[in-house]
Amino acid sequence: MHIDTLTPQHWEAYELIDSGGFEKLERFGEYITARPEPQAVWDKSLAESDWRKKAHAIFENKNITDEMRDKGNWNILKKMPDKWQMHYRYKDNLLKFKASLTSFKHVGVFPEQAANWDFIMDSTKAISTKTNIKVPKVLNLFAYTGIASLAARSAGAEVTHVDALKQLVTWANENREMSGLKDIRWIVEDAVKFVKREVRRGSIYQGIILDPPAYGRGANGEKWVLEEGINELVKLVAQLLDREQHFLVMNLYSKGLSAIIGANLIHNAFGKKDNLHIGELYLEDSFEKKLPLGVFCRFVSV
Template sequence: MKNTSHLPYILLDSGNCRKLEQAGAYRIVRPALNAFWKPTLPESEWSRIDAEFKRDSGGGGTWTWKNGRQPKDWTVSWGGINLYIKPTQFGHLGFFAEQATNWNWLRSCLKQMPPHAKTLNLFAYSGGATLAMSSSGADTCHLDASNGIIEWAKKNQALAENPGRIRWICDDAMKFVGREQRRGNQYNGIVLDPPSFGRGAQGQVWKIEEGIENMLQNCKQILDTGKPYFILLSCHSQGFSPVSLGRCLGEVFREDVSLVETGEMTIPENNTGRVLPAGIYARIFKK
């Protein structure tokens, strides 16, 4: 029986549009459509796996487990955070490894801010950024539209040595931000990782190319920009580049456009010096 307790996540290799990962106790292969290069490890290493995920034409896919039995869940340690892993029908594991550098950036920002900074994590998923902020002393509000995902994030909080203070909200992000604006509530930091497309519980439709500017404008209204503040925007949507994402942020925060940082989110490969690109970010920290 495998030891599944908080073993690390490692990107072992990538190439031929796939990635080989050690996700805690289990070695898996998943698609990586931008890994056009050749793998560095021999095929024998790629065949010594516990599971592989293959996409289908409908946007989902299928996990194939060597022993025929998929574990219900297990844990990994990554970016200083312990996380529950639960493979989904879309090939996700329950966290995005490329966000670890953003988690470190959030910790760095909060070290330079007064204690108990109020922070908001929108589209918060399983809570990696939430835990990075709350464990750094922030009073953090975690918002996601799925009750199931929030329960997953709460399980991750239970794994933390210093979970901090977290407020859990299940709601539509745009509606919640609008209500906070009307209430006069303000935050010292906001994180958002919006999906390309989404549909709310009441039929609300989100398309990032149509909604991102309005979302950022509303976020600005609830940021206390007269004090030290940060905003972190990341995405995995096709058609966006670091330049275009930075332009979106800079157009809204024009007075602080010189502070906009942009870049690619990447996952470092084990012992090769290579990185796997996996999304983009734009962010501002005003001290």
């Protein structure tokens, strides 16, 4: 088994400027933010004063409990809008989406995932051009603001987008409109409940994107803990994936889960996959420090 590293290659609107001191300094379009990053255990390359000179906004967190560790406030240092547009271009696909400062330190986009967006677009187009399935069906679970959904839709897929929080699905729909795309199926529901119902229906998808958080709660109080729920979920998802023409992308963000654990989950649910590609996603700052940002597991069969 080979464990690889993977980083985006086609960003124009994003840059990791510096990292260290448990923080990261990033450019999202025209605006620069500083926010916590528990993986950045090394020293910053730039002085603290340089960070403050560059940053439009700095995320400040005074919470110490696990469930509130990402909640805080943005200290706005320079004038900037509440929301702004970003874009991502890959081959003939142009995705447009909204960035916005949230109380949970996020801005609506996980930049390291661009490496997976490329894979989703390439895999979708390969299925539609090399097989008799002209419109692949793609399921995006824990779909957040939906940029992976846009990637699949822009490549010609019929997309079902599932997230438990209505406000995130609304955000994703705004991103669809910005990108000039049509007809994404929006589902506001707990992902596990939706998958169980799809299994009972006998539904089949050619592509599945599985992007669960380390922990979270659904709209009706459903509790999700990655380590507790991921094994059952992967086994359920295996029943939905087309046996012949398919692709799967799974991300694991918990620091306690490794690429090898992801491979074991895949092999247990799908059988031995010789084409399984596993490893760590990372972003490289302008000082060549590599910031790890989760585990990826993916495969494609066309």
